[in-house]
Amino acid sequence: MEQIDVQKKMAGKKAVDYIKDGMTIGLGSGSTVYWMMKRLGELVKEGLDIKGIPSSLRTEGWAKQFGVPLTDFSNTQQLDLAIDGADEVDPQFNLIKGGGGSLVREKIVNTASKKLIIIIDESKLVDQLGAFSLPVEVVQFGYEATALQISKLGCEPVLRMNGKEPFVSNNGNFILDCPFRVINHPEQLNDDIKSVVGVVETGLFLGMTDLVIVGKDACVEVLENS
Numbered sequence: 615m616e617q618i619d620v621q622k623k624m625a626g627k628k629a630v631d632y633i634k635d636g637m638t639i640g641l642g643s644g645s646t647v648y649w650m651m652k653r654l655g656e657l658v659k660e661g662l663d664i665k666g667i668p669s670s671l672r673t674e675g676w677a678k679q680f681g682v683p684l685t686d687f688s689n690t691q692q693l694d695l696a697i698d699g700a701d702e703v704d705p706q707f708n709l710i711k712g713g714g715g716s717l718v719r720e721k722i723v724n725t726a727s728k729k730l731i732i733i734i735d736e737s738k739l740v741d742q743l744g745a746f747s748l749p750v751e752v753v754q755f756g757y758e759a760t761a762l763q764i765s766k767l768g769c770e771p772v773l774r775m776n777g778k779e780p781f782v783s784n785n786g787n788f789i790l791d792c793p794f795r796v797i798n799h800p801e802q803l804n805d806d807i808k809s810v811v812g813v814v815e816t817g818l819f820l821g822m823t824d825l826v827i828v829g830k831d832a833c834v835e836v837l838e839n840s
């Protein structure tokens with residue numbers, strides 16, 4: 615296993631320490647979340663009584679594979695805890711997410727949760743957001759016009775592809791990857807992008823993270839948002 619995967623596994627496995635009996639859990643997306651799901655499945659087999667709401671079809675598949683019981687928003691609108699990955703985390707615990715294209719469902723799930731824990735490998739910690747191209751989910755119709763409007767905010771959006779076809783999110787939308795390179799004012803940028811017609815959601819997750827678990831080579835570091 616590569617070192618980065620070892621770090622993801624360390625972070626994912628540590629996160630389940632925060633899950634308590636009776637909780638409803640937001641289940642994030644991505645390769646780090648995979649390890650959390652695997653460990654959570656083991657704990658459920660040992661008797662842990664929880665329910666989860668998955669933030670992607672892929673995570674839903676893992677839940678079924680590992681035996682993690684699921685529920686949905688028709689049964690509960692507030693979750694106790696959400697555990698999710700990230701593509702970048704800055705010192706203020708602001709995030710870029712959506713590298714896997716699940717940002718809309720993730721933002722709905724994480725916003726509905728009382729607490730958000732982010733699990734990452736070391737490479738995700740950055741001084742400033744923006745080196746990772748910001749994913750923005752947009753409706754398919756007229757996406758070229760939507761991209762033009764976003765470009766006026768300081769980047770050249772790239773339509774995400776899946777082979778020769780555009781990538782389509784679990785919500786049936788396209789993703790524009792927006793290379794801003796340096797994001798100095800994330801709140802303002804988020805507002806500006808969201809005001810563009812055709813934009814569904816941005817991958818900026820601001821002021822929502824309570825705890826970051828960073829997987830390192832032989833340990834984990836837990837960073838608390840004070």
Ligand SMILES: O=C[C@H](O)[C@H](O)[C@H](O)COP(=O)(O)O
Pocket residue numbers: 642643644645646647698699700701711712713714715716717720
């Ligand atoms: O859409 C994908 C999500 O935001 C992921 O949580 C994020 O891309 C991090 O994924 P990974 O743990 O695979 O690096």
